Amino acid sequence: MIKIDSVAKSFAEKKVIENLTLEVKKEEILSLLGPNGCGKTTLLNMISGLTRPDNGNIYINDVLVNGEEGTKRVCLKPSERKVGYVFQTISLFPHMQVQDNVSYGLKSLRLPKREVKKRTSYLLDFVNLREYAKFYPNQLSGGQKQLAALARSLANEPQVLLLDEPASAIDPQLRESFRLELKNYLQALKITVVYVTHNLSEAFIMSDRIAVMGNGRIEQIGSKTEIFDKPSSQYVAKFLGINAFKGKAVRIQEGFLEIAVNNVQLLAPLAPDLIGKKVIVTVKPENIIVSKSADLNFNCALRNSIEGTVTEMVQMRSTAQVTVDAGFSLKTRLPISSIKNLGINIGDKVYLCFNADALNVFADNGSEPYID
Amino acid sequence: MKHVFTSSLSNKITLIILGLIVLTYFLFVTLPILAVFLRIEPSQVNAQLHNAQILDAIKLSLFTSGIATLIALVLTVPTGYFMATRNFPGKAIIDTLMDLPIVLPPAVAGVVLLYAFAPKGLLGPIFNRLGFIIPGSTIAVVIAETFVASPFLLRSAKTGFENMDKDIINSAKMLTGSRLRVFFTVTFPLSIRAIISGTMMTWARAMGEFGATLMFAGNLPGITQTMPLAIYVLLYSDPLAGVMLSIILIVISFSVLIIVKLLEQKRFGVKK
Numbered sequence: 003m004i005k006i007d008s009v010a011k012s013f014a015e016k017k018v019i020e021n022l023t024l025e026v027k028k029e030e031i032l033s034l035l036g037p038n039g040c041g042k043t044t045l046l047n048m049i050s051g052l053t054r055p056d057n058g059n060i061y062i063n064d065v066l067v068n069g070e071e072g073t074k075r076v077c078l079k080p081s082e083r084k085v086g087y088v089f090q091t092i093s094l095f096p097h098m099q100v101q102d103n104v105s106y107g108l109k110s111l112r113l114p115k116r117e118v119k120k121r122t123s124y125l126l127d128f129v130n131l132r133e134y135a136k137f138y139p140n141q142l143s144g145g146q147k148q149l150a151a152l153a154r155s156l157a158n159e160p161q162v163l164l165l166d167e168p169a170s171a172i173d174p175q176l177r178e179s180f181r182l183e184l185k186n187y188l189q190a191l192k193i194t195v196v197y198v199t200h201n202l203s204e205a206f207i208m209s210d211r212i213a214v215m216g217n218g219r220i221e222q223i224g225s226k227t228e229i230f231d232k233p234s235s236q237y238v239a240k241f242l243g244i245n246a247f248k249g250k251a252v253r254i255q256e257g258f259l260e261i262a263v264n265n266v267q268l269l270a271p272l273a274p275d276l277i278g279k280k281v282i283v284t285v286k287p288e289n290i291i292v293s294k295s296a297d298l299n300f301n302c303a304l305r306n307s308i309e310g311t312v313t314e315m316v317q318m319r320s321t322a323q324v325t326v327d328a329g330f331s332l333k334t335r336l337p338i339s340s341i342k343n344l345g346i347n348i349g350d351k352v353y354l355c356f357n358a359d360a361l362n363v364f365a366d367n368g369s370e371p372y373i374d
Numbered sequence: 375m376k377h378v379f380t381s382s383l384s385n386k387i388t389l390i391i392l393g394l395i396v397l398t399y400f401l402f403v404t405l406p407i408l409a410v411f412l413r414i415e416p417s418q419v420n421a422q423l424h425n426a427q428i429l430d431a432i433k434l435s436l437f438t439s440g441i442a443t444l445i446a447l448v449l450t451v452p453t454g455y456f457m458a459t460r461n462f463p464g465k466a467i468i469d470t471l472m473d474l475p476i477v478l479p480p481a482v483a484g485v486v487l488l489y490a491f492a493p494k495g496l497l498g499p500i501f502n503r504l505g506f507i508i509p510g511s512t513i514a515v516v517i518a519e520t521f522v523a524s525p526f527l528l529r530s531a532k533t534g535f536e537n538m539d540k541d542i543i544n545s546a547k548m549l550t551g552s553r554l555r556v557f558f559t560v561t562f563p564l565s566i567r568a569i570i571s572g573t574m575m576t577w578a579r580a581m582g583e584f585g586a587t588l589m590f591a592g593n594l595p596g597i598t599q600t601m602p603l604a605i606y607v608l609l610y611s612d613p614l615a616g617v618m619l620s621i622i623l624i625v626i627s628f629s630v631l632i633i634v635k636l637l638e639q640k641r642f643g644v645k646k
Binding site: 050052079080081082085086087089090091093094095096097106107109110151154155157158 | 539541542544545546547548549550551552555559560563564
């Protein structure tokens, strides 16, 4: 549906998007996830036509909207692309009633008045704002404003909808319910959606697939499980809060791949082609079991069991992140109650167990962006 | 305890000194204004308002400053929009040059206008051929007022356009391909307060223009003698008339400032 082919953009000599390629499928909700300043908004602006790329082609529904075709340079106006855009800030026209905001795009279609009225009230009904038709934006709540902006962006019947951190302008305590409401609307629309966010759980709630962005390019794209179970780079793993460390694939042992990380031996799923190579290993914090006695290890059917010292504990609402130094640093996540039962404190010696299957191993090709 | 006492005492003294400075400055500005008001009795006002020279000056001032303000609106709002939304080499220099009349001494403004529009000036021959002699005419008054006063509107409009939320403009661009429609339905209404406040400042400045008008247009009653020029002449021949005109200008200036302040405070309205 959207095809972005080797697109690049620099602002004042600074490369913001570098040779980026991305395909968004028809009627999917794709989250564009990445830290602030990684070029997410620039990418949306290029799809929408508000920003012109320096290089590369952009297609929407197989129509070239930006780029070169033969000898012809194409750059369609934003309003000609059949793209709706909901911005990060509340961007309703403050001097117009909600209904005039929603009908703004319809009026440029030169439709008969009756048709404009009909479609406006349909859109207001769609986002449940019919009673607020004659309100001014400053009389609405944050969530209502963004829904009105959504209705406005849908007026021209776009094939693609771009949303740039739409929840960020909403009070934190209302954000959760806004996301769920918005998700229902997006699913009902059945159009292609690109949803920009820097928030992991938001990307998870909103989308079918996630594209992780870093330093002006797409680091990884895939379904939610693919991204979380098999992050393809250290950058993606770290951004998702998954342990990632460097090691070396040594040999095959008992049908597993043996990996040396510093002086610790780990067993991972078999991958003969990696033997002898430098590798990166990732493991999710929630897949690591923590115990205080070595005893459990014997009973434990898990393949990997290593010893370490607790170096840090960060308490969250119902869980805590416990960092253990086992020759390399590993983060684990435990329910608060388990921490109390086990009596874990900083400086304690603990044992970490995890299955070979919990490890995701890939070759370390050396060059990748780093978050820290 | 002693320390606390001294510090609160020194705070009090500081406050008293500050208060005295503020009072001095306030009186410095307001006493002269009061002095003018004290020179005229309410019974004399009516007679003054029938003085032909006063009426002529008021009419001429309203007419010329009105035209000057209209010209400024037509020229500076689009210019301000352009300067606020475009980048090009040499922008800073051009921007500064267009602001120059704000700080230029009015006498110098008069000189430069003479060298531009006098019959032997830079543009004079063109007007000669068309049958106009600018200096000494009402047109010269309008030109002088526009020259001196329009940068106020330019600055205000430009700032208004610059401070607009880009996402709001971009939202409009997503929905319509017509730049004119975006400008007239979104950009202009959202900067209307900046434009009105700039218009008021420009008009007030045009009403008060003295130096450039005197140098460039002269002081001919009914043709180029605006209110400030009439005050200058009348203060010696008919002081009461001069006082009356001054009071009118003070009231106008004060009203303009009040309106500008209100416009700056008022936020986009909840209309019910």
